[in-house]
Amino acid sequence: MKREIETINQIIDKRQSTFPKDYIRKEIPKRIIEQILENANKAPTHKLTEPWRFKVLQGDSKIRFGEFLQRKYKATQTAFLQKKYDSLKQKTEQADCIILVCMQRDATEKIPEWEEIAAVACAIQNMYLTCTAYEIGCYWSSPKLMPYFGEFLPFNQGEKCLGVFYMGYCDKETLRTKRNAVHLKTEWYK
Numbered sequence: 001m002k003r004e005i006e007t008i009n010q011i012i013d014k015r016q017s018t019f020p021k022d023y024i025r026k027e028i029p030k031r032i033i034e035q036i037l038e039n040a041n042k043a044p045t046h047k048l049t050e051p052w053r054f055k056v057l058q059g060d061s062k063i064r065f066g067e068f069l070q071r072k073y074k075a076t077q078t079a080f081l082q083k084k085y086d087s088l089k090q091k092t093e094q095a096d097c098i099i100l101v102c103m104q105r106d107a108t109e110k111i112p113e114w115e116e117i118a119a120v121a122c123a124i125q126n127m128y129l130t131c132t133a134y135e136i137g138c139y140w141s142s143p144k145l146m147p148y149f150g151e152f153l154p155f156n157q158g159e160k161c162l163g164v165f166y167m168g169y170c171d172k173e174t175l176r177t178k179r180n181a182v183h184l185k186t187e188w189y190k
């Protein structure tokens, strides 16, 4: 038990967002991607709706996704920035694997949408932690273009993308974010 608590504390402490510019060219084995998805699938889910859906992009599909983002950005932005435009494709080239993490609304809508969104967020946290344990860099991106993703891949009725999860190996330390102390956010009652 002591080892388990040390391990989970270390993994949570080590978890961070690592961006595609810091990824190296190294393939993530399929069995590892499958394990990341297995762990995502174990997230809590109210009334067992299991609302998370995953669209795994590798190889050509990943590159086509970058081109799609660029086209859509050009078509929708009023204040076009060349740097932003370029980065959309660069990120898809630098990442070894991209997972579009989606939420499938239960057809009977038996629980509020926010609970389904929260469940998907828990699944994404499991992905973050699993990547950390495998020493794979990753980050959750939520581009404004997400509502258009149904034009890139088929989406079911009631299915929405909530995140673009970029992954790639990273061989250096990158900047860590800090948190204000938890006691500032906590009230205790007896």
Ligand SMILES: Cc1cc2nc3c(=O)[nH]c(=O)nc-3n(C[C@H](O)[C@H](O)[C@H](O)COP(=O)(O)O)c2cc1C
Pocket: 015, 016, 017, 018, 139, 140, 141, 142, 143, 176, 177
């Ligand atoms: C719901 C959600 C959406 C996010 N969307 C973006 C995003 O669009 N772009 C980005 O750079 N980071 C995004 N992030 C990652 C945060 O920027 C990151 O978690 C934060 O900077 C803290 O850094 P850390 O993950 O390394 O602790 C998102 C995180 C969450 C929880």
